[in-house]
Amino acid sequence: MKNILKIAALAAAPAALLSAPTPAAAGTDEYIGELMLVGYNFCPRASAEAAGQLLAISSNTALFSLYGTIYGGDGRTTFALPDLRGRAAIGQGSGPGLPTVPQGSRGGSTSFTLSVAQMPSHNHTGEVRSENAVQADTGNPGGNALARSTLTIYSNNSPPTAAGAMHPGTLFINNNGGGQSVSKRSPYLGMRYCVVTQGIFPSRN
Known part of the structure; x- marks a missing residue:
């Protein structure tokens, strides 16, 4: 009976070893x-x-x-x-048409803000209007105001002081936009990188 129990115990040992949890x-x-x-x-x-x-x-x-x-x-x-x-890890070295990346170097950012130097070339237009001017009908400056004709350049129409007048003032082009940074990060999933500290020493050959 004792021999049977010993044989059963020996047979169960490998199974127990296989099923036993091992630490990660x-x-x-x-x-x-x-x-x-x-x-x-x-x-x-x-x-x-x-x-x-x-x-x-x-x-x-x-x-x-x-x-x-x-x-x-x-x-x-x-x-x-x-x-x-x-x-994100990228390959070190320089691929065709790409900048050199030394091993261990760090770079990049998760967002950027456009400056004037980075904007496409463009221009802004403005429009300035004057009051309607009357046609000049006299060449005599006495009591008259300067009108728009280049021939008889003075006008005695009432009110003569309004002829060809320009409103004084300053033209402003206001800033637009909020100046917020733009994210440039691709969709991602956070995981964990680990470095093996004990194992096989790698051979170059």
Whole structure:
């Protein structure tokens, strides 16, 4: 009877091992320094969130040998992980017709405000009207006002002082628009990037 119980216990052991829950971990098959995108609210064991934090070189020599100070740190006692919070990663280098992006560089913004230098070339027109002027009917300036004719240039029509008069004043072109910034962020979904801190050291060959 004892032998039967021992055999049953041995047979049940592998099944128990397979069904037992294991703690979340980055695993041993990932490369050190590799980035993982996860959908839960923490980074698994053997990894750290890509949040730009400083790590001690003495405790992470393998990872430091790969990252160096590309993402920050003094290179003597500390180095930094990449900070992907609220950022999108793009390939380093320069593609055809594109500006060069050095590895570890940061740039871009989530919004912009147009200035005069960025607006398309355009112009504004204005219109100024004078009062109706009467035709001049005399060449004698005495008691008369200047009218619009270039031949007999004075008028004695009543009231002569209104002939060809211009209203004094200033023409203003008012500003328009609210000057608010414009968002240029594409639709997004917030997730979590993690850096593998323990795993396989990547080989160049």
